[in-house]
Amino acid sequence: MIGERAYIGIGSNLGDRIKHCQExxxxxxxxxxxxxxxxxxxYExxxxxxxxxxxxxxxxxxxQTQIKPGALLLELLRIERSMGRAAERARGEDRSIDLDLLFVGSQIVEQPDFVLPHPRLHQRRFVLVPLCELxxxxxxxxFGVTMRQLLDRLDDPSxxxxVVPAVRSVESEEDS
Incomplete structure (x- = not known):
């Protein structure tokens, strides 16, 4: 399957956080x-x-995906709802699962309810550390700089x- 590489941020701060992320x-x-x-x-x-x-x-x-960014975002929102997250939500509220579409290749989308790349990822250590791992x-x-460069220049002391090394890796036969 040829498509684009997409990066999705996952997070949880309610209940069995690790289990929610793994599911x-x-x-x-x-x-x-x-x-x-x-x-x-x-990471915690x-x-x-x-x-x-x-x-x-x-x-x-x-x-790796052939799904257009908007359709992929809708799938992520569906997963959030299936795991108990309300469709209406305030920024920063507690949640059993949070999914953020960070990148889809080098695509740039600027719509009122959807911006790609994720508009705040470069300010978040909790996103850049796992991105740099991958x-x-x-x-x-x-910005035209690498994830490592963004992390190295980040002014975020958090x-x-x-907490769990390399949760799971599933590569298709084409990628092996």
Missing amino acids: TIGAISDIAGVTAIRTSSL TAPIPPASGGWFVNGVVSV DPDFRHPV LVRL
């Missing part, structure tokens, strides 16, 4: 048109206020600590 990885791998799943390790990270449910578990999933040389299509 979500399985659900992402079940999306029609998605192959070559790679996952970062899972401090919540960004106003979240009060406790520390997050975060990671990044990399997939693909430190991937270039941000707007703690990101490893």
